[in-house]
Amino acid sequence: MSPRFSAKCAILFHATLLALAFKAKAGSIVVYWGQDAREGTLTDTCASGKYGIVNIAFLSVFGNGKKPQVNLAGHCDPSSNGCQRVSRGIHNCQNQGIKVMLSIGGGSGGYTLTSPDEARGVAEYLWNNFLSGNSNSRPLGDAILDGIDFDIEGGERHYVVLASRLSELSRGGRKVYLTAAPQCPFPDNWLDKALQTGLFDYVWVQFYNNPQCEYNTNNPQSFKDSWNKWTSSIPARKFFVGLPASRAAAGNGFVTTDVLKSQVLPFVQGSPKYGGVMLWNKYSDDQSGYSSRIRDSV
Numbered sequence: 001m002s003p004r005f006s007a008k009c010a011i012l013f014h015a016t017l018l019a020l021a022f023k024a025k026a027g028s029i030v031v032y033w034g035q036d037a038r039e040g041t042l043t044d045t046c047a048s049g050k051y052g053i054v055n056i057a058f059l060s061v062f063g064n065g066k067k068p069q070v071n072l073a074g075h076c077d078p079s080s081n082g083c084q085r086v087s088r089g090i091h092n093c094q095n096q097g098i099k100v101m102l103s104i105g106g107g108s109g110g111y112t113l114t115s116p117d118e119a120r121g122v123a124e125y126l127w128n129n130f131l132s133g134n135s136n137s138r139p140l141g142d143a144i145l146d147g148i149d150f151d152i153e154g155g156e157r158h159y160v161v162l163a164s165r166l167s168e169l170s171r172g173g174r175k176v177y178l179t180a181a182p183q184c185p186f187p188d189n190w191l192d193k194a195l196q197t198g199l200f201d202y203v204w205v206q207f208y209n210n211p212q213c214e215y216n217t218n219n220p221q222s223f224k225d226s227w228n229k230w231t232s233s234i235p236a237r238k239f240f241v242g243l244p245a246s247r248a249a250a251g252n253g254f255v256t257t258d259v260l261k262s263q264v265l266p267f268v269q270g271s272p273k274y275g276g277v278m279l280w281n282k283y284s285d286d287q288s289g290y291s292s293r294i295r296d297s298v
Contacts, residue, residue: 087141208253
């Protein structure tokens with residue numbers, strides 16, 4: 001082998017390592033889909049190439065003796081099994097390497113867990129109807145989702161039991177991801193104990209509708225302190241900056257794409273637990289083009 005050829009191989013080798021290292025540091029964009037019929041199908045959402053994870057929102061009714069119920073706004077009617085067709089979109093997304101989660105909770109307030117036994121029962125319902133278990137009445141069809149997202153904004157605090165039971169059910173089988181969308185004030189009112197278990201893979205902190213810890217160009221330190229607190233205190237694998245995808249998507253907390261790229265991302269990407277950006281929601285992102293303008297920087 002000639003010295004010139006060896007040098008070329010070495011250059012290619014180091015370039016490959018550099019590319020892999022860069023890719024390893026790259027983040028993903030997470031989006032919530034399901035609460036606006038104008039946002040298009042799940043298949044179209046994933047075919048856009050913008051997102052690494054899609055949260056189907058929401059399973060908005062559970063606990064307190066109620067039968068769990070999916071609400072996908074104008075997309076489909078679960079009462080007539082009309083949402084089973086979403087299964088095709090789930091398969092299409094997963095075939096592209098995109099994780100699809102079922103988000104439970106939301107802002108409706110139609111859920112609670114009144115006891116540890118009820119929490120275990122809800123976990124088993126989720127396992128049998130959306131994950132690798134068996135049921136003849138799966139609301140989203142035969143697709144096996146990648147995990148459960150906890151977007152909890154109320155109810156009793158038995159989410160440790162819910163998360164633990166889901167983790168138990170998935171042992172020895174297909175990986176079930178557990179994710180959460182807590183509000184940025186630390187600790188979260190509803191999910192702190194569950195998040196402290198170390199069972200959660202990804203946490204997308206909602207840095208909006210909470211002025212005390214949102215990013216503010218006049219006082220960025222409150223955001224930075226909050227981010228550092230979350231990433232140092234909660235034993236999750238990756239953390240994401242949760243933001244509204246447009247000014248209309250939340251009461252406050254919108255960060256322009258220029259500020260995100262020049263000020264927010266350079267800071268959060270310094271954390272070894274940085275995972276990317278979460279956007280609420282798909283329809284707002286369609287209107288603003290937010291993800292298209294940030295994806296090369298995330």
